[in-house]
Amino acid sequence: MSASQNIDLARHPLTHWAGPLGLPEFDKIEDSNFGPVFDAALAAHAAEVEAIAANPEQATVANTLEALELAGQPLDRVSSIFWCRAGAHTNDAIQAMEREISPKMARHFSAISMNDKLFARINDLYLRRDALGLDPETLRVLEKTWKGFVRSGARLDPEGKKRLATINEELASLGARFGQNVLADEKEWVLFLDEGDLAGLPEFVRGAMAQAAETRGQKGKYAVTLSRSIYEPFTTFSERRDLREKAFKAFAGRGETGGETDNAGVVRETLSLRAEKARLLGYGSYAALKLDDTMAKTPKAVMELLEPVWNKAREKAAADEADLQRLAASAGSNDKLAAWDWRFYQEKLRAEKYAFDEAELKPYLQLEKIIDACFDVATRLFGITFKEVSGIPAWHPDARVFEVFNADGSKRGLFLADYFARQSKRSGAWMSALQSGYKLGEGSTPVIYNIMNFAKPKAGEPALLSLDEAKTLFHEFGHALHGMLTDVTWPSVAGTSVSRDFVELPSQLYEHWLTVPAVLEKHALHYKTGKPMPKELLDKMLAAKTFGAGFATVEFTSSALVDMAYHARPDAPAEPAAFEAETLEKLGMPEAIVMRHRTPHFLHVFSGEGYSAGYYSYMWSEVLDADAFAAFEETGDAFNAEMAEKLRKHIYAAGGSADPEELYKAFRGKMPSPEAMMEKRGLV
């Protein structure tokens, strides 16, 4: 009947990888294959899981936990190729397939976590866990697996399960509505200006505004819109205080317009359902539920991080405010500095103090040399080496293949990289795995890839990067190292399978080595003269980066604190808007700064559950990377061998095989403190 019945998963190029170096034979893959192969692979996985659940023998680690971890290999393989193509080289057929596959996958995995017989076996093992003589990693995998089932509602009675399913569905649709309301408000509002209203605006802002007006059918006019890429530069540069105020009020009021798109009801209902979900699953608050499997673990730990940062940021912002007020006065304004003045005067101050042209750096940052720098740093820190192999087909001719070797010359895995932007690639930069590295069963070596979106140079010219782009290259390569250096037994804790507030440590930390003088001297060479980048140029650039940290940190931290206040209480506030105001009042929020994301348009927190009670994690990761790099700085050597070995062993190789707090302490000897981060941000 279905085409999937004719698929031989053991031979199909999507699930049986017979290409050079163990890669898939990309040139044999046809887009029309994905659908039937997915169906066959889902059915095969479901059958494997059913056999594990129905096993009449008592549960053992081998017949249950191990069998479950190793099940579904064809599904893993077709998925990894499919998602690679969906991001890096898509087309209409792949996009249509994406819409079909996502709900199928969600249903498939939800059925597994609701499988009572399967959970009974996991639960049996879990209850006997201390008597099984397990090594620490296996014990952790068992506990994590058990917790995963419990958090999905496996222990609830039938009525509780039904209620949880209803809550999850309602939360999903509330999240979608929240996002659509914000989008509608952003689309709805526009301010058309004429040539005469543009005082202060640089060419790039005028260009973007002209373009925005044209797409709205007002060619020849200039549109202020609420897209951050227009709103922020407009309020930064416009000399017209009245227009800045208008734009600011519209931007800060997204989702709070009182009409059909007002998010007050959505937020109230969301918070109430989240509190109920936490109670149902046995947690004291929604934040406790969300943080349970993170490094921070508790709302209290998050507050202990955010509070000292908040206090320092407010002090810094207060000092900056006085400077800006003076600048405003000397420019002839007697008004008290308002929220729509801050970016404007801050930019004036920046131009005065840190005049700097970023384009001066570019000739020193050649893509090929920065790739070499990434590899070179990995060799110096971890002993691994890279060798490019040409002539191997991947998902696109631009994708390059590198073999990765251990210090003793043995094979570690593969690294693939696809650097240039093209129409078939989504924007941004990311790391992912075609195959992860683990030892269980027959074992598997990591096949990791990086995708970038750098502008492709004309033939014969070198690709040059901005400093931010070079940092992105190091960032994603840091994630790739997390995947490539992995040294664990169990697939579910391999590589980047760690908590949300830990996963950016290996990537953000790696960025630090880009600006280590020894690295720049060797690799940041002018593409014409071959001379290294002058140190003064870099120092000027770095000093400019910390400018305005008080404002940025207050904007960010107030959002993180309000997110936590909403979710760390056992119930939900009756009036979220009033609660937001009270919380800010208690915190002593400066009058002339607003939250980066106010409640009615806080998409991270309310358009889905991904970053709810989790906005803090951006800053948490920053604390970790600054504190971790300080460990090297304290030795006076950015390549200190002893630190590097600890870093490899406890962070890059360990994946999620142990509690992240223990891993960090094993590397650093102590828990991280926010001092290094505050210094890096220029707050102290």
Ligand SMILES: [Zn+2]
């Ligand atoms: Zn990242």
